[in-house]
Amino acid sequence: MTTKATGNHRLLQLKSIKKVFARGTIDEVTALASIKLDIYDQDFVTVIGSNGAGKTTLLNIIAGVYPPERGGSVTISDEDVTHLLGYRRAVYIGRVWQQPETGTAGKLTIEENLSLALLRGQSRGLKGATNKQRRQLFREELAVLGLGLENRLNTPVYTLSGGQRQALSLVMATISKPAILLLDEHIATLDPKTAKTVLDLTDKIVRLEQMTTIMVTHNMEIALNYGNRLIMMHKGRIIVDMGEAKKKALKVSDLVSAFERAAGEEFDDDTILLSRGE
Amino acid sequence: MDIFGNILGVACYEGLVFGLVTIGVYITFRVLAFPDLSVDGTFPLGGAIAAVLIVAGVNPFLATLAALGGGLVAGLVTGLLNTKLRISALLAGILMMVGLYSINLRIMSGANVPLLREVTSFDVIAELFGLHGGLAVSITLVSVVVTLFFVVLNWFLRTEIGLALRATGDNEEMVRGFGIDTDKTVLLGCSVSNGLVALAGALVAQNQGFSDVGMGIGMIVLGLAAVIIGEGLFHPKGIAPILLACLGGTFVYRLFITIALRLGMAPGDLKLITALLVVMVLAVPYLQKRMRKEWLEPAKRW
Ligand SMILES: Nc1ncnc2c1ncn2[C@@H]1O[C@H](COP(=O)(O)OP(=O)(O)OP(=O)(O)O)[C@@H](O)[C@H]1O
Numbered sequence: 047m048t049t050k051a052t053g054n055h056r057l058l059q060l061k062s063i064k065k066v067f068a069r070g071t072i073d074e075v076t077a078l079a080s081i082k083l084d085i086y087d088q089d090f091v092t093v094i095g096s097n098g099a100g101k102t103t104l105l106n107i108i109a110g111v112y113p114p115e116r117g118g119s120v121t122i123s124d125e126d127v128t129h130l131l132g133y134r135r136a137v138y139i140g141r142v143w144q145q146p147e148t149g150t151a152g153k154l155t156i157e158e159n160l161s162l163a164l165l166r167g168q169s170r171g172l173k174g175a176t177n178k179q180r181r182q183l184f185r186e187e188l189a190v191l192g193l194g195l196e197n198r199l200n201t202p203v204y205t206l207s208g209g210q211r212q213a214l215s216l217v218m219a220t221i222s223k224p225a226i227l228l229l230d231e232h233i234a235t236l237d238p239k240t241a242k243t244v245l246d247l248t249d250k251i252v253r254l255e256q257m258t259t260i261m262v263t264h265n266m267e268i269a270l271n272y273g274n275r276l277i278m279m280h281k282g283r284i285i286v287d288m289g290e291a292k293k294k295a296l297k298v299s300d301l302v303s304a305f306e307r308a309a310g311e312e313f314d315d316d317t318i319l320l321s322r323g324e
Numbered sequence: 325m326d327i328f329g330n331i332l333g334v335a336c337y338e339g340l341v342f343g344l345v346t347i348g349v350y351i352t353f354r355v356l357a358f359p360d361l362s363v364d365g366t367f368p369l370g371g372a373i374a375a376v377l378i379v380a381g382v383n384p385f386l387a388t389l390a391a392l393g394g395g396l397v398a399g400l401v402t403g404l405l406n407t408k409l410r411i412s413a414l415l416a417g418i419l420m421m422v423g424l425y426s427i428n429l430r431i432m433s434g435a436n437v438p439l440l441r442e443v444t445s446f447d448v449i450a451e452l453f454g455l456h457g458g459l460a461v462s463i464t465l466v467s468v469v470v471t472l473f474f475v476v477l478n479w480f481l482r483t484e485i486g487l488a489l490r491a492t493g494d495n496e497e498m499v500r501g502f503g504i505d506t507d508k509t510v511l512l513g514c515s516v517s518n519g520l521v522a523l524a525g526a527l528v529a530q531n532q533g534f535s536d537v538g539m540g541i542g543m544i545v546l547g548l549a550a551v552i553i554g555e556g557l558f559h560p561k562g563i564a565p566i567l568l569a570c571l572g573g574t575f576v577y578r579l580f581i582t583i584a585l586r587l588g589m590a591p592g593d594l595k596l597i598t599a600l601l602v603v604m605v606l607a608v609p610y611l612q613k614r615m616r617k618e619w620l621e622p623a624k625r626w
């Protein structure tokens with residue numbers, strides 16, 4: 047497998063990651079079979095793979111929603127965070143989930159959601175959650191979306207459309223500029239125009255803030271055209287991992303046929319698809 | 325006139341003092357989405373602590389504060405059962421309610437503690453302001469207490485920690501994703517909630533002149549009924565309006581109960597009145613919509 051490093055130092059390292067759900071029951075699923083992955087500073091990795099391939103599970107392991115099986119390890123900036131769960135890892139990781147409801151608090155207003163997001167990983171005190179200065183910042187950040195949300199700071203979020211909520215999620219995930227950004231099919235529910243807006247905004251923020259990004263998508267074109275590295279997952283394994291040069295040379299049709307082959311077949315650990323890309 | 329004044333006065337006093345219970349129930353059920361039933365135990369806990377301390381000669385205001393503290397601790401235990409031992413919220417509350425029954429009996433060394441010959445907080449206030457009418461004194465003291473907690477909560481829920489608390493019941497996974505330890509916010513919410521309830525218990529015990537192990541029965545029902553009535557009648561939006569709606573809902577609820585009692589209904593019938601009142605508040609807007617042939621949401625289960 048080719049793995050191209052962008053920044054010089056390794057920001058995220060996953061070793062022997064395995065995840066089994068409902069172990070010992072008839073519903074037992076091996077969501078992640080064996081994952082080894084090094085992600086370098088400022089990598090922008092796009093991830094594709096069929097439903098149930100383990101993409102969301104992988105992001106959950108990175109974010110510390112649950113730990114991997116014994117023996118696996120997650121390292122961020124050379125700190126072993128395998129057992130540092132959930133909220134303690136949040137300082138490093140911004141995230142936009144697959145469902146718009148997951149990334150926002152529906153009963154709170156836009157302003158309250160952003161206030162919550164702004165203090166990512168910081169200690170919270172008895173200061174007022176919002177003030178004039180913060181509100182001004184929120185308006186500026188929202189205005190970039192072009193959805194008019196900057197004029198609706200006091201609107202409860204449950205009244206927004208799914209797309210508006212997802213766009214807000216992106217702003218919330220990035221407003222405090224975490225080192226790592228995890229995006230889980232974050233534009234899948236948006237209309238084409240908003241999807242383009244949010245995707246371009248994602249790209250812009252990622253470049254501007256130099257965030258290391260992992261973006262899951264089912265859109266092959268997006269997977270090829272964005273980022274500097276592409277990963278394909280299948281049945282809990284990474285079956286393709288290619289760098290920028292290889293990715294540039296590849297056409298969507300190549301990727302689609304590789305994907306279809308992957309979906310239809312079993313692969314050994316070391317199978318490398320897409321050898322003709324170069 | 326006089327009888328009206330009296331009914332209103334009673335409803336005012338009860339609306340305020342039980343309003344603390346309602347706000348407590350609001351914090352757990354609505355803000356945290358934590359169905360906490362320990363309330364039925366923490367209300368008499370507050371009464372028991374205050375009564376026993378007053379009988380022992382402690383300053384009645386200090387005794388009331390101690391009751392508040394007892395409630396804070398009890399709520400913390402409920403929260404710990406849930407967050408650290410992973411016992412479901414419902415069961416944690418029930419276990420606390422049951423356990424507190426025995427604890428309250430121990431604290432009082434019996435089923436009740438009379439306070440009629442003791443100097444309570446209400447007596448101190450009466451003395452201070454030279455008031456004689458019992459109801460005026462009751463209303464004065466509870467107004468001060470409720471105003472104080474209203475101001476504090478209205479401020480607190482807008483702070484960074486308060487916001488984290490409110491978000492926890494809304495979307496816990498997201499809140500953790502922003503680096504907030506939601507176990508802590510749950511503990512805080514449960515604690516504050518039961519502190520308020522125990523405080524109400526302490527005030528009620530002093531006002532009625534005794535503390536009784538059974539005085540908490542039905543508190544959770546009262547709190548829930550008042551929350552629902554307040555929401556149904558006032559449609560509050562924003563923190564201050566919600567707190568006021570809790571008080572307003574309690575007032576309306578107690579007004580109905582007081583009137584029913586005056587009309588000569590047996591105390592045993594009050595539960596039915598409560599049930600009917602809640603059904604009415606929930607069903608009337610629904611039936612109105614139905615008659616206007618508006619679109620209706622499917623029934624909710626939770
Ligand atoms: N919490 C869970 N409990 C049980 N099984 C789970 C859980 N989460 C995921 N799985 C299972 O693990 C496998 C991988 O799921 P995952 O959500 O990671 O897939 P995915 O690649 O994100 O798919 P999609 O493209 O549909 O989002 C699936 O078979 C799924 O059923």
Ligand SMILES: [Mg+2]
Nearest residue numbers: 101102144230
């Ligand atoms: Mg997924």
